Amino acid sequence: MNNETILIIDDDPQIRMLLSDRLEMNDYIVALAENGVIGLDMIQKENPDLVLLDLMMPEMDGMEVLNRINRDHPDLTVIILTAFGTIEKAIEAMKLGAYDFLPKPCKPDHILLVVKKALERKGLREQNQFLREEIESQYNMFIGESSEMKKVMDMAHRVALGKTTVLVGGESGTGKQLLSRAIHTMSDRSDKPFVQVNCTTLSEQLLESDLFGHERGAFTGAHQMKKGRVEMAHRGTLFLDEIGDMTPSIQAKLLHFLEQNEFERVGGMRPMKVDVRVIVATNKNLTNEVKEGKFRQDLFFRLNVVNLVLPPLRMRTGDIKPLAFYFLDSFNRILQKKVKTINSDALDMMKKYHWPGNIRELENTIERAVVLSSGEEITSDLLPLQLSNESDEILKVGLHMDEAILKFKHQFITRTLQFTNYNQTKAAKLLDIQRTYLNRLIRELDIKTK
Ligand SMILES: Nc1ncnc2c1ncn2[C@@H]1O[C@H](COP(=O)(O)OP(=O)(O)OP(=O)(O)O)[C@@H](O)[C@H]1O
Numbered sequence: 001m002n003n004e005t006i007l008i009i010d011d012d013p014q015i016r017m018l019l020s021d022r023l024e025m026n027d028y029i030v031a032l033a034e035n036g037v038i039g040l041d042m043i044q045k046e047n048p049d050l051v052l053l054d055l056m057m058p059e060m061d062g063m064e065v066l067n068r069i070n071r072d073h074p075d076l077t078v079i080i081l082t083a084f085g086t087i088e089k090a091i092e093a094m095k096l097g098a099y100d101f102l103p104k105p106c107k108p109d110h111i112l113l114v115v116k117k118a119l120e121r122k123g124l125r126e127q128n129q130f131l132r133e134e135i136e137s138q139y140n141m142f143i144g145e146s147s148e149m150k151k152v153m154d155m156a157h158r159v160a161l162g163k164t165t166v167l168v169g170g171e172s173g174t175g176k177q178l179l180s181r182a183i184h185t186m187s188d189r190s191d192k193p194f195v196q197v198n199c200t201t202l203s204e205q206l207l208e209s210d211l212f213g214h215e216r217g218a219f220t221g222a223h224q225m226k227k228g229r230v231e232m233a234h235r236g237t238l239f240l241d242e243i244g245d246m247t248p249s250i251q252a253k254l255l256h257f258l259e260q261n262e263f264e265r266v267g268g269m270r271p272m273k274v275d276v277r278v279i280v281a282t283n284k285n286l287t288n289e290v291k292e293g294k295f296r297q298d299l300f301f302r303l304n305v306v307n308l309v310l311p312p313l314r315m316r317t318g319d320i321k322p323l324a325f326y327f328l329d330s331f332n333r334i335l336q337k338k339v340k341t342i343n344s345d346a347l348d349m350m351k352k353y354h355w356p357g358n359i360r361e362l363e364n365t366i367e368r369a370v371v372l373s374s375g376e377e378i379t380s381d382l383l384p385l386q387l388s389n390e391s392d393e394i395l396k397v398g399l400h401m402d403e404a405i406l407k408f409k410h411q412f413i414t415r416t417l418q419f420t421n422y423n424q425t426k427a428a429k430l431l432d433i434q435r436t437y438l439n440r441l442i443r444e445l446d447i448k449t450k
């Protein structure tokens with residue numbers, strides 16, 4: 001049983017009759033239009049699978065109809081009907097994207113064959129599209145094969161359903177945002193909005209109105225009522241990024257919202273209710289922030305219902321290879337390159353490196369290597385210098401003791417700085433030396449500070 005709809009656009013009633021008889025006999029559903037204008041209208045209404053289009057028509061010429069179909073329905077397959085002597089026009093139409101043509105008068109078997117082929121092709125194209133989308137969605141997947149990541153993912157799976165507030169922690173670039181989105185995707189709210197707010201980028205007043213919205217006239221410049229992100233996230237997920245940077249007065253309002261499921265627009269008089277799941281992320285240690293009095297303890301307790309911590313990349317070296325190959329694949333596609341593999345030297349170097357910028361740094365490293373590569377593999381010389389493991393050089397026999405110690409100092413301090421993301425105060429603490437002394441060493445040894 002064919003249940004595809006075929007639209008015939010032809011001004012000749014005999015041809016319409018003949019074609020529709022043939023097609024209906026073979027269980028196709030047929031729609032008829034006697035001119036281009038009606039035809040285009042029917043495409044909108046009937047959403048046909050295939051169009052048979054006459055080229056020579058009064059009012060709107062078939063070529064014009066074809067152009068409009070191409071413009072408004074680029075995926076629709078069109079077969080041209082050509083009278084004797086108009087073959088050139090048919091060829092021109094095919095250049096414009098028509099799939100095939102049928103000469104008039106039409107032979108019944110020929111019609112059916114061409115129609116069948118065209119519909120098969122349509123099916124294949126749709127299937128391709130589906131496959132492509134499936135691949136795309138896999139490409140946005142979370143890579144994590146190490147046991148450390150599996151633990152986190154397992155926990156994320158378990159909390160995804162439901163409305164529990166989730167606090168995602170981890171160093172910069174470890175994938176906090178990606179994980180938060182993944183939790184939303186795995187939840188029963190996935191078809192509702194995932195609304196993000198970065199709590200660092202806006203001033204306090206702007207952040208408040210961004211979150212909760214404002215009424216008209218609430219402050220100078222508030223010419224119109226504006227809905228806040230909290231409202232936009234209704235039935236979905238609200239993702240508050242860099243929550244550690246939120247100022248105390250907004251922290252208080254957020255706490256109220258989390259406890260009551262209720263908020264007020266800035267300048268608003270009545271509380272409003274929404275159904276929102278909240279996920280927050282931070283690379284700060286909130287326990288410390290609470291101790292230092294920068295973050296409200298009650299809010300911290302309210303947020304810390306489920307705490308997922310993404311381990312730094314150097315603690316899950318098992319993920320380096322799968323991630324590197326995943327990024328290789330995606331940059332090949334984006335940059336249209338065909339770099340097939342990463343050689344073992346380069347992989348070793350990546351495994352030994354401590355990745356202060358975590359996955360984001362790995363991603364950038366692979367992107368750079370793919371750009372630079374002119375061959376089929378990524379070799380260690382395509383990796384940035386800081387990855388090269390210089391420690392072997394210190395052990396080279398023949399160096400004087402003083403020279404070796406200087407080299408060691410240089411490397412050790414460089415490593416520590418990379419580890420702390422070039423935060424010199426933190427580095428000095430780790431090295432247990434005075435900040436001023438570290439500064440002097442940096443100058444004397446000519447150490448890069450980023
Ligand atoms: N497990 C993963 N698999 C694939 N890609 C990942 C993974 N984790 C992170 N990424 C990629 O690494 C980059 C950084 O991730 P993301 O922005 O989520 O980190 P973040 O922890 O939010 O960083 P920041 O603290 O700087 O905001 C993104 O491009 C992200 O797609």
Ligand SMILES: [Mg+2]
Nearest residue numbers: 176177241281
């Ligand atoms: Mg982030």
